Amino acid sequence: MLSKNTLKFIKSLHQKKIRKEHQSFFVEGAKNVTELIYSDFEITHLLFTAEYAEVNKEVLQLASGSHYEVSESVLADIGSFQTNRGALAVAKMKPSLSIEAEPGELLLALDDVRDPGNLGTIIRIADWYGIRKIWLSLQSADCYNPKVLHASMGSFTRVQMQYVDLAVKLKQQSLPVFGAFLDGQNIHGMQLRMEGILVMGNESNGISREVEALIGQRLRIPAFGNAESLNVAIATAVICDNFRRFEG
Amino acid sequence: MLSKNTLKFIKSLHQKKIRKEHQSFFVEGAKNVTELIYSDFEITHLLFTAEYAEVNKEVLQLASGSHYEVSESVLADIGSFQTNRGALAVAKMKPSLSIEAEPGELLLALDDVRDPGNLGTIIRIADWYGIRKIWLSLQSADCYNPKVLHASMGSFTRVQMQYVDLAVKLKQQSLPVFGAFLDGQNIHGMQLRMEGILVMGNESNGISREVEALIGQRLRIPAFGNAESLNVAIATAVICDNFRRFEG
Numbered sequence: 001m002l003s004k005n006t007l008k009f010i011k012s013l014h015q016k017k018i019r020k021e022h023q024s025f026f027v028e029g030a031k032n033v034t035e036l037i038y039s040d041f042e043i044t045h046l047l048f049t050a051e052y053a054e055v056n057k058e059v060l061q062l063a064s065g066s067h068y069e070v071s072e073s074v075l076a077d078i079g080s081f082q083t084n085r086g087a088l089a090v091a092k093m094k095p096s097l098s099i100e101a102e103p104g105e106l107l108l109a110l111d112d113v114r115d116p117g118n119l120g121t122i123i124r125i126a127d128w129y130g131i132r133k134i135w136l137s138l139q140s141a142d143c144y145n146p147k148v149l150h151a152s153m154g155s156f157t158r159v160q161m162q163y164v165d166l167a168v169k170l171k172q173q174s175l176p177v178f179g180a181f182l183d184g185q186n187i188h189g190m191q192l193r194m195e196g197i198l199v200m201g202n203e204s205n206g207i208s209r210e211v212e213a214l215i216g217q218r219l220r221i222p223a224f225g226n227a228e229s230l231n232v233a234i235a236t237a238v239i240c241d242n243f244r245r246f247e248g
Numbered sequence: 249m250l251s252k253n254t255l256k257f258i259k260s261l262h263q264k265k266i267r268k269e270h271q272s273f274f275v276e277g278a279k280n281v282t283e284l285i286y287s288d289f290e291i292t293h294l295l296f297t298a299e300y301a302e303v304n305k306e307v308l309q310l311a312s313g314s315h316y317e318v319s320e321s322v323l324a325d326i327g328s329f330q331t332n333r334g335a336l337a338v339a340k341m342k343p344s345l346s347i348e349a350e351p352g353e354l355l356l357a358l359d360d361v362r363d364p365g366n367l368g369t370i371i372r373i374a375d376w377y378g379i380r381k382i383w384l385s386l387q388s389a390d391c392y393n394p395k396v397l398h399a400s401m402g403s404f405t406r407v408q409m410q411y412v413d414l415a416v417k418l419k420q421q422s423l424p425v426f427g428a429f430l431d432g433q434n435i436h437g438m439q440l441r442m443e444g445i446l447v448m449g450n451e452s453n454g455i456s457r458e459v460e461a462l463i464g465q466r467l468r469i470p471a472f473g474n475a476e477s478l479n480v481a482i483a484t485a486v487i488c489d490n491f492r493r494f495e496g
Contacts, residue, residue, distance in 0.1 A: 117365075121479055121482065124475050124478070124479070125478065125482060126473070127473045127475035128469075128471050128473055128478055129471075129473060131473070132473075153475065153476070153477075154475075154476075155473075155474075155475050158474050158475075188492070188493045221489070223377075224376070224377050224378030225374070225375045225376055225377060225379070225380075225406070226375055226406050227375035227376040227401065227402075228401070229401075230373065230376055230485065231369055233482065234369065234373060234481065234482060234485045237478065237482045237486050238485050241486045242489070244472055245436045
């Protein structure tokens with residue numbers, strides 16, 4: 001039986017401050033919850049509808065924490081989505097480990113990507129293209145924001161993230177540092193190699209001056225029409241695709 | 249002076265039914281409004297803050313319709329966004345013209361893309377890659393939804409759209425018909441030519457059975473990690489980029 005206090009606690013995890021204090025977060029939606037159960041995150045509370053339980057009997061047996069079968073309306077009341085999504089899980093954050101780009105690996109660095117939907121979508125793109133590590137500048141969206149986790153469609157369980165002072169990290173780099181700009185070199189004419197750091201900038205302002213000064217190779221997605229720019233998640237996907245096409 | 253009735257009318261344009269009845273829609277945000285003024289859409293009402301007017305004096309002189317200088321709070325009250333965006337314009341819809349793919353041209357066809365943010369983002373991507381025409385299946389999101397127009401960042405003024413019965417249109421095609429699938433041919437190994445129709449499917453269900461049967465070339469974006477799929481707007485951008493790279 002789900003107590004009022006537990007319900008209140010889960011709802012309070014909408015706030016970043018509370019998430020940090022309790023080192024806990026929640027994810028919503030059948031797919032995200034199932035991916036969380038299969039991951040090595042420690043689940044403390046698992047709420048699901050009878051329908052989810054019916055379809056996911058074996059998955060549920062793998063899940064740690066307290067289990068609660070609830071109605072769709074309880075899930076809708078707690079979560080971020082108007083429609084029910086079958087399940088919701090509360091889990092413990094993992095300790096933030098220091099990550100570095102190894103030779104032969106491309107690491108993604110986000111310079112103040114603030115929109116949670118964009119960040120979640122970028123995590124999913126990274127996972128699609130086999131990028132395992134993301135640096136987030138200190139002003140980026142919170143990677144435990146429910147909207148980020150939802151948009152990542154489970155990919156947050158497979159991509160390591162670390163909040164860093166990007167300028168400090170980039171200054172220490174010996175691997176190539178790439179950045180996306182509207183006036184860089186046309187990526188269609190390049191044979192990009194999956195090694196180094198790829199920096200993507202803020203939704204409105206692009207890459208900051210301080211970080212720009214540390215970028216060795218300026219990349220540009222060629223335009224063929226009249227749109228002034230592409231959304232940062234879209235640009236990330238296109239550039240990752242161009243990196244990967246020579247290493248298929 | 250903005251009357252209560254005018255205010256009420258503009259607010260009612262949040263509803264598709266009212267937009268259709270009055271053949272009118274509104275767009276929000278300085279960039280979108282400015283692009284609308286430069287386009288051949290007929291503006292009937294233009295609301296803007298003193299700050300927008302200060303920066304866009306010459307632009308405003310080009311704009312038809314009734315002009316109203318209003319406070320940020322009025323714009324926030326009418327529009328979809330919590331934060332003020334400088335301006336809001338009401339315009340008349342254009343008659344829906346019949347569009348066809350001409351030889352040497354790629355037309356985009358969306359099979360039930362229902363999320364307004366996705367549709368708007370796809371319109372912006374089409375504009376970036378110089379795709380001028382989009383067919384929308386009858387169940388697709390309304391292209392005059394304020395969220396669609398906002399996400400398009402002005403690109404809706406440059407891309408022609410028509411709602412069609414996709415299966416009927418595809419049956420009549422003599423140009424190649426491409427579609428995105430998780431089990432198609434790897435696009436990294438193809439030299440795609442910008443000619444024909446590119447079909448992208450629904451967010452959850454992909455391309456419908458009926459439409460699938462009419463697709464000649466199944467395309468696949470190769471995956472290198474563990475994400476199961478990509479968001480439809482992301483996939484559209486990556487595929488368009490692959491079409492364009494051999495026609496730079």
